[in-house]
Amino acid sequence: MSADHILSVDHLSMRFGGIVAVNDLSFGAERRKITALIGPNGAGKTTVFNCITGFYKPTSGSMRLAHDDGRNIQLERLNDFRISKQAKVARTFQNIRLFPGMTALENLMVAQHNALMRASGLTLLGLIGAPSWRVAEKAAIDLARTWLERIGLLDRADDAAGNLPYGDQRRLEIARAMCTEPALLCLDEPAAGLNARESASLSELLLAIRANQGTSILLIEHDMSVVMEISDHVVVMDYGVKIAEGTPQHVRDDPKVIAAYLGADEEEAIAVMESGT
């Protein structure tokens, strides 16, 4: 492959007992690009995410993360929290998983845990209030403030995350993932439940993240307007296998994709076809 892939998934399979949720799937996500993973319900998209982010141990296959500095990390060898900590892969969840009883600001502070842990000298420097810790804490708050501003939630920084409207929670979860300063950001249906205006601002946010932070994005999305507008590359799955991939234009016109969506859900198929015209 000639393209510069930050993530290369090779022959990935995931079985749950008799169910083959992902079957010999290979694809790549290009560096500093937005790659969309689409497919009808139950295609296995979330399962792919769970394998990449270490929540599931894949039955077989490999996933390689190539960092900017040349480091290569085999994701299937790391488990849960190390994938975020060492491989710098951050994710959001299909059903939002914020810390509802903590404020928006606190949510973003928790995301900087590992950096702050180091700065607080594993708590000791922090406990005695060392100046170096104070500086680091202030920097962390500033970073959180920057992200709150970017997602338009600065005025709600001190409100409980669980009290925010649904769309704001979705954006906050993205900001929280970004506060871990990831190389690869995996978003599981970030536009689910958003109205048209919110979807548009989400697209803008993701494009800005790619442009300003240089973060590569892997995106699961059912909202075709978002997929068509922002993704550079689209991978289509059905029943655990890849049925098509290419540019949004290319995928949209692929009869196999249309058939998969028709088989699954007519409305979505129409959405796929209409979004191009």
Place this chain on the structure above:
Amino acid sequence: MQTSRAPGVAFIFKKALISALVALVLFSLMIGVRTEAGSDGQLTYWTRFGDLAMMVATVFGGSIVVELLRQWWGPVGTVRVVPPQVTSALSLGARLVAPVLLIFTFLVPVIFYNERYILDLGILVLTYVMLGWGLNVVVGLAGLLDLGYVAFYAVGAYSYALLATNFGLSFWICLPLAGILAAFWGVLLGFPVLRLRGDYLAIVTLAFGEIIRLVLLNWQSVTGGPNGVTGIPRPTMFGIPLSPGDDGLAAMLRIEFSPTHRIVFLFYLILALALLTNWVTIRLRRLPIGRAWEALREDEVACRALGINTTTTKLTAFATGAMFGGLAGAFFATRQGFISPESFTFHESALVLAIVVLGGMGSQLGVALAALAMIGGFELFRGLDQYRMLVFGMAMVLLMIWRPRGLIGHRAPTVFLERNQAISSDLVKEGHG
């Protein structure tokens, strides 16, 4: 206000009837028929239908009362309309409670200098405040249900008792050692246990508490078994004993010796230890480790996705809580001068847990108030003799109906940009493992 939505008389009646029926079925054999082995080994039995009828009637009446109270206070989760003036007055009052309570506590030995009973009670309450604050780290912040907290209390107490009686180490050297040893045991227990969640964790910690007690009971050669450890040295004021002798504090200050000096000293000692616990906890909450504890309580999966090592985070919570328990234990040993496994039964764990839950999980002030209410209240009802537990239990039930999330039902954020506003407990999770 609620009457329109409240279920009617028929509903209450039906509910009470069902409760009474269940009570009838349950109690008919337990109370209604009394069996005993007769003189020749044959079975004799007699009936006690009068007692049975009384119990069932009590359940029936109690059920109606509870239901009425529940309607009076509104169902759990309803937002009661409280006038804003009242709310603001309450919040002002709430803000004053902590400092007033603290100042009062400092003055207790001055005000009640001649009332030994009050001083002893104060020491007892403060011990439980400290234990509550310690367990609060584990249960309230990290959301890990620990039913064996007394084990660490015991480890601390025996650490001091054995180190002091066998090696003659002073209290001030043993105190940190007791804390470290308890924390060490916390980690040791934590390793295998913390991958368990919820009920499983609760059961294993419960068992751990019992195991420690049984070891203390049966390891005769070291712990003295059921006889316990006697002659534990009293604490010294940094080397100066509080005794009537020539080298005692009273002689040095050229004042008349009084046994109250030691009580007052113990009072301020436990107050200092409790305040240390409080200070450390408040500080830790604002550090990444403390935030990770609370995040863990809120959502463990999200924590892992953010690169937080949940195992070490849980272990640190466990160890921190255990350390405070150990410090309190060392204090307990030096105050009593005698300890035995009897002081470290499950009852203690349950009491401390009740204090944390009653206080409103995670709230420092709530835990202090709850300890005061539980220990002080328990003493208050002493005159009621055998009905003490009953009255006490009823008070607890009523309190839980009135305030299902504890006395202090909100969470203070650890950091804020503009407004330091409390978070309603409806949003705060209780943890699951």
